[in-house]
Structures are given as C-alpha cells and as structure tokens.
Amino acid sequence: MTTNDPALRQIIEAALARHPGPVADASLQLWRKLAPDLISIIGELGFDTLFARSVRLAQLEHAWIRQAGDALHGNDLFAQPQQSLQAQDAAQSSQASLLLFAIFFDLLTSLIGESLTNHLVRSAWRHEDPKLRGNNLNEE
Amino acid sequence: MPTLKIQETSGELVSRLREANQSLVIASVRAQDLQDQAEAAIERQKEFLAMLAHELRNPLAPIAMAVGLLQKITPAHPQLPYIQQVIGRQVTHITRLLEDLLDASRVTSGKINLRKSLLLLSDVIHSAVEISQPSFDKKRQLLTVDLPGTPVVIDGDAVRMAQVFSNLLINASKYSSHHQSITLSARLADNATLAVCVKDQGVGIDPELQPYVFDLFTQAPRTLDRSEGGLGIGLSMVRSLVELHGGTVSVHSEGLGHGSEFTVLLPVTGVDLVPEAAPVAAAQAVRPCRILLIEDNVDANETLSFCLTAEGHTVASAFDGASGLAMAKDGAYDIVVSDIGLPGMDGYEVLRRLRLLALSPQPACIAMTGYDRKPLSDVGGPPGFDHYLVKPVSIAVLQAIISTITRPATLA
Numbered sequence: 001m002t003t004n005d006p007a008l009r010q011i012i013e014a015a016l017a018r019h020p021g022p023v024a025d026a027s028l029q030l031w032r033k034l035a036p037d038l039i040s041i042i043g044e045l046g047f048d049t050l051f052a053r054s055v056r057l058a059q060l061e062h063a064w065i066r067q068a069g070d071a072l073h074g075n076d077l078f079a080q081p082q083q084s085l086q087a088q089d090a091a092q093s094s095q096a097s098l099l100l101f102a103i104f105f106d107l108l109t110s111l112i113g114e115s116l117t118n119h120l121v122r123s124a125w126r127h128e129d130p131k132l133r134g135n136n137l138n139e140e
Numbered sequence: 141m142p143t144l145k146i147q148e149t150s151g152e153l154v155s156r157l158r159e160a161n162q163s164l165v166i167a168s169v170r171a172q173d174l175q176d177q178a179e180a181a182i183e184r185q186k187e188f189l190a191m192l193a194h195e196l197r198n199p200l201a202p203i204a205m206a207v208g209l210l211q212k213i214t215p216a217h218p219q220l221p222y223i224q225q226v227i228g229r230q231v232t233h234i235t236r237l238l239e240d241l242l243d244a245s246r247v248t249s250g251k252i253n254l255r256k257s258l259l260l261l262s263d264v265i266h267s268a269v270e271i272s273q274p275s276f277d278k279k280r281q282l283l284t285v286d287l288p289g290t291p292v293v294i295d296g297d298a299v300r301m302a303q304v305f306s307n308l309l310i311n312a313s314k315y316s317s318h319h320q321s322i323t324l325s326a327r328l329a330d331n332a333t334l335a336v337c338v339k340d341q342g343v344g345i346d347p348e349l350q351p352y353v354f355d356l357f358t359q360a361p362r363t364l365d366r367s368e369g370g371l372g373i374g375l376s377m378v379r380s381l382v383e384l385h386g387g388t389v390s391v392h393s394e395g396l397g398h399g400s401e402f403t404v405l406l407p408v409t410g411v412d413l414v415p416e417a418a419p420v421a422a423a424q425a426v427r428p429c430r431i432l433l434i435e436d437n438v439d440a441n442e443t444l445s446f447c448l449t450a451e452g453h454t455v456a457s458a459f460d461g462a463s464g465l466a467m468a469k470d471g472a473y474d475i476v477v478s479d480i481g482l483p484g485m486d487g488y489e490v491l492r493r494l495r496l497l498a499l500s501p502q503p504a505c506i507a508m509t510g511y512d513r514k515p516l517s518d519v520g521g522p523p524g525f526d527h528y529l530v531k532p533v534s535i536a537v538l539q540a541i542i543s544t545i546t547r548p549a550t551l552a
Contacts, residue, residue, distance in 0.1 A: 040158065041158060041161055042161045042162055043158050043159060043161060043162025043165075044162075045162050045166060046161060046164075049165055049166045049170075050165055052167060052169075053169045053173065053278070107169075111164070111165060111168055129550065
C-alpha cells in the first residue's frame with residue numbers, strides 16, 4: 001500500500017531524508033511533530049486509533065513491526081514501532097517507515113479529505129523542508 | 141465580559157468539535173476493523189469449503205470404483221442392477237456437487253485456466269443440451285433450441301462454454317414446473333457480438349433478488365423439502381466464465397411467477413471454421429501391466445486394486461510412501477500409481493527418490509490427488525509424474541492412460 005497522493009509521498013520522503021542518522025529516529029521525530037497538530041483536531045484517542053490501525057495494516061507487509069499495547073498513547077505509542085525499525089537494516093526500516101506514514105495519511109485522507117490532510121501535514125512539518133515554509137502551505 | 145464569554149464559548153465549541161471528530165475517527169476505524177474481520181472470516185470459510193471438497197473426494201473415490209465393480213457382477217442377484225444404479229446416480233450427484241464447490245473455490249481464488257480454441261456455437265450448445273437433458277426429461281419439460289442459420293464461431297474453452305449454457309439450462313429447468321417450456325435462442329446482436337438467451341416460464345425472480353443472482357451461494361428462497369437442491373454456485377460460475385471469455389451475462393424477470401430470461405453476450409470471431417473430420421479412434425488393446433499402487437486409504441487401495449486386476453493387470457499394493465518406494469526399488473513394475481497425500485513421505489518425494497534410482501526401464505508414474513494438479517515446477521526437480529488424475533479417479537480414464545503406456549520389453 002502506498003499513498004494515493006504523490007505530493008504527500010514526496011513530502012514524506014523529503015522529510016525522512018532531511019534527518020541524518022537512523023530512519024527509526026527520524027520517523028520518531030516526525031511522528032512527534034505530527035501528533036499535536038492532529039490531536040488538536042481529532043483528539044488523542046482519535047490519533048491513537050488511527051495510528052494503531054496504520055501499524056496493523058503495515059504489519060501485513062512488514063510483520064516485524066510491533067504494536068504498542070492498548071493502554072499506551074502519546075509518545076509511548078511510537079516506542080514499539082521505533083524499536084522495530086531500529087532492529088532492521090536501513091533499507092527495510094526506510095521502506096517500512098515510508099509505508100506506515102503513507103497508510104496513516106491515506107486513512108486520514110479518507111476521513112477528512114485530501115486538502116485538509118495536505119494542509120495539516122505541511123503545517124506540522126513546515127520546519128522539515130524549506131519548501132513547506134511560508135504562508136501558502138498548499139503550494140509546492 | 142462579553143469578549144471573554146465569546147472566547148469561552150468558542151473554546152468550548154472547539155473542544156466539542158474535537159470530541160466529535162474523535163468519536164467519528166474511532167467509529168470509522170472500528171468499522172474498518174470489523175470489515176477486515178468479516179472479510180477474513182469469509183476467506184476462511186471459502187478455504188474451508190475448498191478443503192472440505194478436496195477431502196470428500198478421498199472417500200468418494202473407492203465408492204465410485206466399487207460401483208464400477210458392482211456393475212460387473214450384477215447377475216449375482218436380481219436386485220443388484222437396481223442397487224448399483226442408485227449408488228451410481230448418487231455418487232455422480234455428489235461428485236457434481238463437489239466439482240461445483242471446487243469450481244467456486246477456483247473462481248474466488250482466480251485459478252481457472254481456459255483452454256481456448258475456435259468453437260462452433262452449435263457444438264457448444266449441443267454439448268450443453270446433452271448435459272442438461274436429464275433435468276428436462278425428469279420433469280418432462282420441453283426445450284426448444286433456435287440457432288442462427290449460418291455457423292457462428294467463438295473463441296473459447298469448449299468445456300467451460302458448455303458449462304455456461306448447461307448451468308443456465310439446468311437452472312431454467314430447476315425453477316420451472318413439470319411440462320413447462322424452456323427456450324434457448326441465439327442471434328448475432330451485431331457483427332462482433334453473439335447474444336444467447338435462455339428463457340423459461342418458471343417461478344421468476346423477485347426484483348430485490350435480481351441484482352444478487354450471480355453472487356456466490358445466492359439462491360431463491362428454498363422449498364421446505366429442498367427439492368430444488370444445489371449450492372447457489374451455478375450462476376456465479378456462469379458470470380465468471382462468461383467474463384473470462386470477454387462477455388457479459390444479465391438477467392431479466394418481471395417478478396415472481398413470471399419466468400426469467402438470462403442473456404449471455406459473447407464476442408464472435410470473423411473466422412470460418414472448417415469442420416475437421418473426426419479422428420478415427422484406434423482401438424487400443426490394453427496389455428497386462430505390472431502395477432504398483434501406493435495409496436494409504438485402504439478402501440481406495442483395495443478397490444482400485446480389484447478393478448485393475450479385473451482388467452488383467454498384476455497389482456501390488458503399498459499403503460505408505462516409504463514402503464512403496466522400497467517395493468519400487470526392485471524395478472519390477474511397468475507403472476507406479478501413487479497418491480500424493482501419503483503419510484511420512486508424500487507422492488512427490490516418492491517420485492523424486494524413484495527417479496534418482498535411475499531404474500531401467502523407468503516405470504511410468506501416475507499421480508492421484510484430491511487436490512488440483514500441481515505444477516511440475518513444484519515437484520522438486522524434473523521430471524514430474526507422467527500423468528495426473530484428480531480423485532475420484534475414473535477407472536475408464538486410468539485404463540485409457542494405461543493403454544497408452546507401451547513397454548513391450550518389460551511386459552509380462
């Protein structure tokens with residue numbers, strides 16, 4: 001499964017690429033930046049539920065990605081998937097991380113639409129890519 | 141302060157909207173999870189049905205062979221011919237139901253392979269009528285066939301095309317009363333499309349059910365005595381097979397009590413098909429062979445052994461792979477007939493080790509399996525079995541294969 005929106009896919013790839021070091025760490029930072037903006041709109045439980053389903057779907061292709069327990073949320077939610085990514089080689093973890101973001105954004109798009117999803121992602125990650133900075137966040 | 145009040149109200153509103161969004165996200169994801177679970181459960185059921193059909197073939201095989209044997213000893217008792225015919229008919233019926241189940245499984249898993257060739261429509265319809273004729277005879281129904289005056293050629297799988305129209309005809313018969321008429325008519329809708337309609341005066345189809353009649357396991361409400369029978373697979377097969385041939389099928393009924401009309405649209409080819417002269421079947425004398433039979437089902441092993449012995453062959457039996465291989469090592473057999481699912485060492489492993497022995501001459505190897513034919517690439521190295529038979533094995537088919545295996549130097 002890959003995200004249906006090529007622009008979003010580019011944003012994910014660019015954001016991951018900008019972080020030096022292991023993909024697992026970069027992913028964790030990006031999730032942490034994304035969560036507050038989304039939680040302000042869909043609530044903490046809404047975000048946790050969406051993230052948990054994304055992990056379940058990503059597990060269909062990468063069975064080694066571990067899921068956090070039911071009671072965990074916030075940063076703890078990302079701990080198990082991050083550890084799973086750390087245990088893989090760079091290519092595997094990069095592929096899996098990209099897939100997890102793509103699934104998450106596809107689910108989000110199906111709920112709130114492409115435009116708002118794009119806006120939220122660009123807004124949350126505006127410091128990750130110079131192209132995303134500026135007032136008009138919907139333009140490349 | 142009015143401004144503060146507005147801010148508080150606005151803050152409350154945002155908070156409530158967030159809660160509402162949260163609830164919607166949770167409900168939506170929960171619905172998606174439930175859908176996943178339901179689809180997985182359906183998948184498991186389909187796999188179970190396919191496995192059930194495969195497994196039921198095993199006990200059916202010796203029963204079918206025993207019926208064949210009964211046929212040969214019918215003079216022993218005046219009631220035997222009747223008993224043999226009853227068992228024979230019921231075995232045929234069960235075999236047909238199992239084939240339907242396996243077809244359903246092939247359709248859902250996309251495992252149907254077509255063997256296409258240029259076919260005359262008249263030949264296809266003739267085969268379909270032949271298959272469905274017993275249904276019409278049983279209910280004394282009248283079938284009228286109206287085909288175009290000029291030959292129509294279609295590019296299709298002869299067996300599957302006949303199955304399409306026989307399924308429609310049997311369906312029409314099934315839902316029509318005794319003595320009612322059924323019509324099969326064909327016409328060229330245009331230069332490239334053939335339209336074949338099967339029309340009956342039967343029970344008709346409720347408008348609410350019509351969109352679903354081609355779905356798997358969908359049937360009209362059943363009578364209490366289940367006299368109509370069936371599994372609700374036939375029309376689903378029709379749709380799948382027609383679509384595999386690049387066509388469509390539709391249904392029209394004015395409602396309950398007003399009969400039904402099924403229309404199949406198929407592409408036709410512009411090619412003229414010159415009928416080939418039927419090859420004269422060379423009468424092949426079946427020479428007695430030495431056969432090693434490896435089959436763990438004792439009933440199936442003994443019954444098949446009886447049948448082959450009755451045909452003049454010398455048969456030795458083994459009931460597991462290791463014993464079979466040990467017996468085969470002597471090189472005393474012209475033919476090895478082996479089940480695939482054997483305890484300990486399966487049929488493929490027996491074959492692999494047998495080939496490594498490099499016996500001279502090599503025995504011909506025939507596989508019997510409750511499963512569909514496995515590709516040779518899965519066998520674990522060439523060469524594979526010389527022939528594959530799916531259970532229940534027809535003695536006539538096995539005998540025909542044996543007759544083609546000629547090993548004059550080793551024959552007794």
